[in-house]
Amino acid sequence: MEWLVKINIQLKESILDPQGQAVQAGLNALGYDNVSELNVGKYMELKISDLEDKEQVDKQVDEMCQRLLANPVIEDYRYSIEEMA
Amino acid sequence: MEWLVKINIQLKESILDPQGQAVQAGLNALGYDNVSELNVGKYMELKISDLEDKEQVDKQVDEMCQRLLANPVIEDYRYSIEEMA
Numbered sequence: 001m002e003w004l005v006k007i008n009i010q011l012k013e014s015i016l017d018p019q020g021q022a023v024q025a026g027l028n029a030l031g032y033d034n035v036s037e038l039n040v041g042k043y044m045e046l047k048i049s050d051l052e053d054k055e056q057v058d059k060q061v062d063e064m065c066q067r068l069l070a071n072p073v074i075e076d077y078r079y080s081i082e083e084m085a
Numbered sequence: 086m087e088w089l090v091k092i093n094i095q096l097k098e099s100i101l102d103p104q105g106q107a108v109q110a111g112l113n114a115l116g117y118d119n120v121s122e123l124n125v126g127k128y129m130e131l132k133i134s135d136l137e138d139k140e141q142v143d144k145q146v147d148e149m150c151q152r153l154l155a156n157p158v159i160e161d162y163r164y165s166i167e168e169m170a
Contacts, residue, residue, distance in 0.1 A: 008128045009128070010128065010130070020129075023129070023153070023154070024131070026153050027149055027153060027154075030149075030152060030153060032145065032149060034133055034134045034135040034136065035131055035132070035133055035149075036131070036132045036133075036134065037130075037131060037132045038129060038130070038131040038132075039129065039130045039131070040127060040128070040129050041127075041128040041129070041130075042125060042126075042127070042128060043093045043094070043095065043125070043126040043127060043128035044105075044108070044123060044124065044125050044126070045095070045122075045123070045124045045126075046109070046120055046121070046122060046123040046124070047120070047121045047122045047123075048119055048120055048121075049119045049121065050119040051119065060117065060119075064112055064115075064117060064120075067115060068108070068111050068112060068115060069108070069112075
């Protein structure tokens, strides 16, 4: 069985986001003054095979986020898991 | 009215993704051999105010992606728009 995993990783709210501020300043400079609270984060898509049930996949994805994909000290992560046909 | 916009930006399939390959190699090195086709992209969240209907917001977001947020030559983008209470 194969699973499609989509992961969003973002800085925690309390953490300064200079990249987000720079992008927002760029948009404002282009005339989009009605844009605010812009945050930039990471988006990952990956496939996981060889696991039969969703709970096992969930456990593995959470572990991978904790160990490598996200920095739990300054980042939050969310993910979705879809079974592939 | 205020709108919450979520944008995912990813490299087109035909474009080499060295960052994705590096992250996948890291996961494989940690023992997660069942992970494949890992792609890394950008995730952005922002708020848009002063627009009354969703079509106007959609038009603006698409324009911002085309002009600044994504590189249409090598990247694809998807976004969702939610009305904020």
